[in-house]
Amino acid sequence: ICTPPLAQQLLPQSIATLRRRLPDAPCSLLSQPTREIVRSLLLRESDLGLSLHDPDHADIHCQVIAQGKLQLLAPHGWLQPKQKYISLQDLAGQSMVGLEGHDPLSPALDHKLHALRPAPVVHTRVQTHQMMRSMVEAGEGLAIVDPFTALGARSAGLDACPLAPAVPINLYALTLKNGEPALAIQALLDIVTEQAAAMLSS
Template sequence: MRLRHIEVIQALLQTGHLGTAAEWLQLPVAEVESTLRDAEEQLGFMLFSSVRGRLHATREARELQIEIAHVYEALEPVQRLASSLKQYQAPPLRIICTAPLAHKLLPHSIAALRRRLPDTPCTLLTQPTRDIVKSLLLREADLGLSLHDPDHGDIDCQTIAQGKIQLLAPHGWLQPKQKYISLQDLAGQSMIGLEDHDPLSPTLENKLHALRPAPVIHTRVQTHQMMRSMVEAGEGLALVDPFTALGARTAELDACPLAPAVPISLYALSLKNAEPSPAAQALLDIITEQAAAMLAN
């Protein structure tokens, strides 16, 4: 099968009508019909049957539809790259970060990059750290950002900011102007748990389980942002990264770091020995500045 065959079959699957498919493809109806017949001849079976003026997909066509969808998914990055080369003469800047960084840090940083480089296209995705590493190794991303060091031999890991784990609590739970809270003060408290695939989770939970009485965890969630949402809903307390805790008081939550502090770092991940593009380096500089300002506040 040729790509033209696939385009015609996809259009007919979507529209069910030769004329509409021809308009969609911007082709003469006769050419669409001829391409369909050619595809059926090559395949050796019918793809559509005509019932009252509409084309109905055969069982074979419906099975082909699944693989055709995969073809279009594979073509999408090529089309995006071709579009960017035409418009900007540069490929898009592809950034992948873990979920806590996608809430405020990356949107503000990309907005600042847009003011500096208005024509640079950007793609922002969120993935766990292990998947960020895979994307970098496959050269599907230019820059990764995570709160965890993947400790991978082929990945360059640069610390660009440091903060402290924060306690989030309903408004009024902390004393007025309280700047820190002892881990012992969490003994017996109702808390939100984090799934153990998070590298920081075992360390914190071991500390909490050592308390007497141990905190009570009825609910576990997947991300720090979900933990914050559960605190806002009154489900209990949560220990989160400092980026998730940003703006807590505006949201009528109490927030403060633990004492002794539990440090956490922001890492920039890239493929080892890969030279960053000017846009990637500019964004990394902006992220470093933005992160420092956010954590200072």
């Protein structure tokens, strides 16, 4: 079970790799916000959660398995050719797509964006990073997204680059404390860790 940004590329590819190694291992992939992942783990409905947030829960073991950087998503041609990063100050006054809900990627970043003068203009708020990407594709403005969403968007033709100064973001594996992961779960976790590192270094 994972948060929506991880269900687009990282988990499908990881599960396909697991299937080649363990053809008979049963597997279900669900996408939920972090609080629902925690609930599912506590009820033993799921064995492994993957999130871009640390739930800070006493009964959940939280392990950092990869780290990336938040990315700006923009319509094709908005960034300069070969532009390596975008300064936060360059977002002052820009039209941006906002994120609703309980999973802000970086409260500190939100504070910095609100402090820009003129502040970015947010006319539309959506629920997931995939929806943010779709709104950027529709010409609704710029968006700040996780690196996994940015990777898929870049391959589809959108512009993407990291913010400067960089805003790091962790990928967490969530499991019940004192639980012993099954062989297939440990294998999947190893694969996800490898795949995430490969994606984030590309």
